[in-house]
Amino acid sequence: MIAIKCENLTKRYGAVTALDSLTLEIPENKIFGFLGPNGAGKTTTVKLMMGMSTPTEGRIWVNEKAVVPDAPEMRSQIGYLPDVPNFYNWMTGLEFLQLVGELQGLSQEVNRSRSFELLELVGLRKAGMRKIGGYSRGMKQRLGLAQALMNRPKVLFLDEPCSALDPMGRRNVLNLILSLKEHSTVFMSTHILSDAERVCDSLAVVDKGKLITVSTVEALRKRFALSSFDLEFDEEPAELSSILEQQPWVKKVEKLTINNVVGLRVQAGDVQAAKLELPKLIATQRMSLVRYEMTMPSLEDIFVHLVEGGSHS
Amino acid sequence: MMGLAVLLRKEIKEQFRTNKVIIVAIVFLLFALMSPAMIKYLPDLMNALPETEGIVIDMPPAVSGDALVSYASNISQFGVLIAILVAMGAIAKEIESGTAA
Numbered sequence: 001m002i003a004i005k006c007e008n009l010t011k012r013y014g015a016v017t018a019l020d021s022l023t024l025e026i027p028e029n030k031i032f033g034f035l036g037p038n039g040a041g042k043t044t045t046v047k048l049m050m051g052m053s054t055p056t057e058g059r060i061w062v063n064e065k066a067v068v069p070d071a072p073e074m075r076s077q078i079g080y081l082p083d084v085p086n087f088y089n090w091m092t093g094l095e096f097l098q099l100v101g102e103l104q105g106l107s108q109e110v111n112r113s114r115s116f117e118l119l120e121l122v123g124l125r126k127a128g129m130r131k132i133g134g135y136s137r138g139m140k141q142r143l144g145l146a147q148a149l150m151n152r153p154k155v156l157f158l159d160e161p162c163s164a165l166d167p168m169g170r171r172n173v174l175n176l177i178l179s180l181k182e183h184s185t186v187f188m189s190t191h192i193l194s195d196a197e198r199v200c201d202s203l204a205v206v207d208k209g210k211l212i213t214v215s216t217v218e219a220l221r222k223r224f225a226l227s228s229f230d231l232e233f234d235e236e237p238a239e240l241s242s243i244l245e246q247q248p249w250v251k252k253v254e255k256l257t258i259n260n261v262v263g264l265r266v267q268a269g270d271v272q273a274a275k276l277e278l279p280k281l282i283a284t285q286r287m288s289l290v291r292y293e294m295t296m297p298s299l300e301d302i303f304v305h306l307v308e309g310g311s312h313s
Numbered sequence: 314m315m316g317l318a319v320l321l322r323k324e325i326k327e328q329f330r331t332n333k334v335i336i337v338a339i340v341f342l343l344f345a346l347m348s349p350a351m352i353k354y355l356p357d358l359m360n361a362l363p364e365t366e367g368i369v370i371d372m373p374p375a376v377s378g379d380a381l382v383s384y385a386s387n388i389s390q391f392g393v394l395i396a397i398l399v400a401m402g403a404i405a406k407e408i409e410s411g412t413a414a
């Protein structure tokens with residue numbers, strides 16, 4: 001089943017195009033990362049998908065039902081954590097969850113047990129008895145996540161779920177998100193790449209309202225493999241460097257100094273040839289190789305590459 | 314309209330928790346105490362005014378019924394005003410913080 005689908009989704013605010021014909025299909029029980037720099041249209045997309053905002057053009061389906069603005073029956077199927085969750089400061093965390101449960105029409109016993117269960121899950125068991133006014137930003141974020149899970153949603157929208165969390169809290173929340181995969185589809189917008197890398201099955205990269213690419217983290221890595229090799233030696237590699245520069249499959253040779261160890265970064269024009277020829281060359285030079293590594297680009301490299309590439313076109 | 318009942322209950326709870334109920338009660342109490350006093354001392358107040366030619370003010374003696382009438386008329390104005398202010402505050406806060414969505 002397709003959990004979320006949108007076609008040609010466009011949102012304009014006056015002259016500003018916040019989102020430009022986005023077409024996506026997200027299968028069930030997957031964690032989908034929606035990556036983009038600030039102002040790329042992430043929050044706009046999430047709001048459109050939940051029917052909290054009307055698209056200028058295009059259509060959306062969540063759980064194979066067309067999304068229409070202000071449709072309360074859809075809300076029992078989805079959960080939402082806003083980027084900056086806002087609560088009633090005079091309530092305690094527990095009371096807030098129970099209010100959410102009441103609004104969702106849970107029976108009193110279910111409401112109570114579910115509230116306690118979720119407080120435990122997000123690590124607010126003790127703090128749940130205190131007023132929300134005294135919570136830190138990270139605690140509010142976690143309460144927001146608990147609130148979004150009250151109705152066991154089929155589709156969960158998380159708008160930058162880890163943006164205010166400390167490293168421990170971030171790890172807990174990410175693990176929690178991973179565990180949700182069994183029953184729910186998670187649509188998670190973020191600008192933190194390492195988070196996306198850890199939990200997401202697939203990713204979409206957006207910039208300035210335009211979809212740049214959709215793929216899995218692995219496929220992205222492969223596609224943008226920088227085709228470069230890092231080499232380190234015991235000896236000074238000056239001679240090897242000049243020999244390498246004459247090879248037809250080499251594009252560029254750079255000196256690389258890490259912790260006073262001299263090395264080379266070889267960028268290959270022809271990766272396949274480089275894989276075969278490079279070790280051979282090193283052997284004939286009788287150099288003692290300390291490290292040989294084909295560098296994989298981090299998601300961050302790819303992201304910067306994609307976003308910068310997009311801004312030129 | 315189950316949502317309405319839940320939200321109304323939340324709103325009333327909020328009035329108690331944030332001590333707004335006490336403020337409202339004090340305003341009503343203040344008027345209740347002031348009205349009889351006003352009525353009682355109004356003739357004296359009038360007499361304290363400097364004598365002006367051509368204007369004769371004749372005050373009937375104050376009775377307890379007058380105090381009630383005065384209180385009721387005050388409350389009918391200020392009560393409405395308070396109700397508007399309280400409701401306005403509740404709605405404005407929800408919209409500003411985004412919790413209304």
